[in-house]
Amino acid sequence: MADLNEMKFLVVDDFSTMRRIIRNLLKELGYNNVDEAEDGNMALAKLNRDKFDFIVSDWNMPGMDGLQLLQAVRADPKLSHLPMLMVTAEAKKENIIAAAQAGASSYIVKPFTAATLDEKITKILEKHNK
Amino acid sequence: MNEKVKVQNREQALYDRLGSTVRQLHTAMRELGYERVLDETLREITSSQDRLLYIATLTEQAANKVLNAVDESIPIQTEQVLQSKGIADRWQVMLENSAVPNELSELVSETLSFVNRVADNSEGEKTRLMEIMMAQDFQDITGQIIKKIVELTQKLEIELAQILRDYAPTTVSVDKPVDLLAGPAVPDLAMEQDDVDSMLADLGF
Numbered sequence: 001m002a003d004l005n006e007m008k009f010l011v012v013d014d015f016s017t018m019r020r021i022i023r024n025l026l027k028e029l030g031y032n033n034v035d036e037a038e039d040g041n042m043a044l045a046k047l048n049r050d051k052f053d054f055i056v057s058d059w060n061m062p063g064m065d066g067l068q069l070l071q072a073v074r075a076d077p078k079l080s081h082l083p084m085l086m087v088t089a090e091a092k093k094e095n096i097i098a099a100a101q102a103g104a105s106s107y108i109v110k111p112f113t114a115a116t117l118d119e120k121i122t123k124i125l126e127k128h129n130k
Numbered sequence: 131m132n133e134k135v136k137v138q139n140r141e142q143a144l145y146d147r148l149g150s151t152v153r154q155l156h157t158a159m160r161e162l163g164y165e166r167v168l169d170e171t172l173r174e175i176t177s178s179q180d181r182l183l184y185i186a187t188l189t190e191q192a193a194n195k196v197l198n199a200v201d202e203s204i205p206i207q208t209e210q211v212l213q214s215k216g217i218a219d220r221w222q223v224m225l226e227n228s229a230v231p232n233e234l235s236e237l238v239s240e241t242l243s244f245v246n247r248v249a250d251n252s253e254g255e256k257t258r259l260m261e262i263m264m265a266q267d268f269q270d271i272t273g274q275i276i277k278k279i280v281e282l283t284q285k286l287e288i289e290l291a292q293i294l295r296d297y298a299p300t301t302v303s304v305d306k307p308v309d310l311l312a313g314p315a316v317p318d319l320a321m322e323q324d325d326v327d328s329m330l331a332d333l334g335f
Contacts, residue, residue, distance in 0.1 A: 017193045018270040024201070024263055060274060089271055111267045114260060 008033045008050070012043040012057040012069065013087075018110075022056055022087065025114050029121065040064025044072055047079055054121070059088035059095070067102055074103040083124045087112065156297070168294050175287045179280050186276045193269035200263045207259065210252040214245040221245070 009031055013019045019036045026034050035050070037043035039061040046052070055073065059066035066086055073079045083105040088095070091109045099107055105128075106120045221242045224230070230238050 013270070015270040015273055017190065017197065017266055017273075020194075020197050020201075021263055021267055024197075024204070024260075028260065089274055110271060111264075114264060 005030055005032065007031055007053040008035065009054045009056060010035050010037060010043060010046060010052045012037045012040065012055065012061070012066065014038055014058065014061040018058065018087075022117070025117050026056075028114065029118055038063075040066065040069035040072070043069055047073070047082075052082065054124075055082055055084040056087055057084060059086060059090045059099075067098060070099065070102045070104055083128050085120055085124060087117075160297075165294065165297070168290055172287060172290050172294065175283050175290070179283055179287075182276045182280055186273050189269050189272055193266040196262060196266050200259050204256060204259050207252045207256045211249050211256070214249040214252065218242060218245045218249065 009026055011019050011022045011026070011034060013022070013036075023034045023036065026032075031054075035046060035052070037046055040057075041064045043055070043057065044064070047055075055069075057066040057069055064072070066088060070084055070086070073082060073084060080103075084103070085106050085108065086099050086104045087108045087110060089110040096107050105124045108116055108120055221238065225238065225242070
């Protein structure tokens with residue numbers, strides 16, 4: 001994996017407010033290389049075109065939702081290794097189970113704090129780099 | 131009579147009774163003027179959808195304004211922290227390496243403590259700005275909830291409209307009194323200030 005500050009993030013959310021918040025939080029955590037996508041389809045197109053190191057995705061989006069994106073990423077040999085963190089307001093037990101089964105790296109429930117995002121990303125990267 | 135025929139007869143009786151109950155209900159509702167009630171409900175549903183979407187737009191605009199301001203302010207604070215720390219370090223080095231004339235020593239130590247305070251305050255300001263930014267996540271949550279409710283009322287609207295079409299072939303008259311306490315208006319229904327002014331002028335104000 002690339003150097004921490006060089007890591008490229010893809011933030012996927014249909015709400016621009018949330019994309020901006022996550023982008024700013026990532027910047028504050030030292031990750032300056034961030035791109036955005038409005039839904040799963042746009043995210044897949046970007047993932048296929050550019051090289052990314054980490055995906056942060058919402059679940060409930062028009063077009064292709066976050067779970068479908070997760071499944072598509074895990075099914076693609078070129079992308080399947082990418083850590084993917086779900087950040088979503090879908091907070092039922094069944095959601096978390098479905099995301100875990102589909103191969104999510106971790107799960108954050110909205111509304112969330114900067115500390116939670118930091119903790120989850122650090123944990124995912126530690127595990128990923130082992 | 132065999133068992134199957136008996137069951138069939140019983141079901142038929144049940145359907146007959148259900149049918150007559152529904153007919154009675156239908157007649158009673160028509161007598162009570164349900165077409166008008168349904169028609170009004172339909173219009174109110176449409177208007178509440180517009181209002182909900184308007185709330186979503188307003189809150190999104192407000193959240194974006196806040197985020198714009200925060201985006202401008204955070205780098206300024208970051209810069210301020212760096213610069214004041216740099217100046218404090220230089221003063222510190224000078225204090226340690228050269229003798230400061232007596233008449234300047236008080237000024238030097240005050241300046242040093244001031245730039246240190248600036249650094250601390252800017253750090254605190256950054257934390258508060260991040261908090262303000264995080265608070266804007268309400269827009270994502272309220273926006274999603276509003277979208278859900280609008281979808282739900284749209285379904286309800288379609289169902290109601292279908293009932294109206296099926297059972298009230300004559301158009302219901304629309305001469306409904308205007309509600310003067312309908313609350314803040316949605317832009318496309320609302321008048322611009324210019325319209326209001328010209329209306330006021332027409333009215334002799």
